[in-house]
Amino acid sequence: xxxxxxxxxxxxxxxxxxxxxxxxxxxxxxxxxxxxxxxxxxxxxxxxxxxxxxxxxxxxxxxxxxxxxxxxxxxxxxxxxxxxxxxxxxxxxxxxxxxxxxxxxxxxxxxxxxxxxxxxxx
Numbered sequence: 217x218x219x220x221x222x223x224x225x226x227x228x229x230x231x232x233x234x235x236x237x238x239x240x241x242x243x244x245x246x247x248x249x250x251x252x253x254x255x256x257x258x259x260x261x262x263x264x265x266x267x268x269x270x271x272x273x274x275x276x277x278x279x280x281x282x283x284x285x286x287x288x289x290x291x292x293x294x295x296x297x298x299x300x301x302x303x304x305x306x307x308x309x310x311x312x313x314x315x316x317x318x319x320x321x322x323x324x325x326x327x328x329x330x331x332x333x334x335x336x337x338x
Contacts, residue, residue, distance in 0.1 A: 238317070245278055246318075249285030258292035261285055265302075280309040284322050296329050303329070 240247035245268055252261035268274050268282035287302030303326040310319035 238321075243281055243318075245281035246285055249281075249289065253285075253289055253292055258289040261289040262293065265289065276309055276313050277315065280306055280313065280315050280318050283309065284318055284325070287322070288325060291325070291329065300326065300329055 238246040238250065245265070249261040249265055252258065252264070262285075265282040265286035269279055269286065274282070283302045283306035287299040287306060290296070290299035290302060303322050306322040307319060307326070309315070310322060
């Protein structure tokens, strides 16, 4: 029991400080994009993600990461309307290619998107 508590106490601050839970070696595009976002440059992360998406040499895994980062950086820029399609594309690619970790993170990010709904009084 003490070992588990020690491990939790050791790693919880990493998640509380907004650190990426993606390994930079396995998910280099997400790691690079998260780094820019955490440093306050979501616009640079979005530009980078769009470059990866439009690059003909990018494989499905790289594009999947790029769609996720494009959505995340769009949210950071306050552009929820633009973030939604990126997250949907990330989810579709992750389901197709069985990228479970990206699928989970994309669904969580999409669930946090809030768009005001304006209604007219009857």
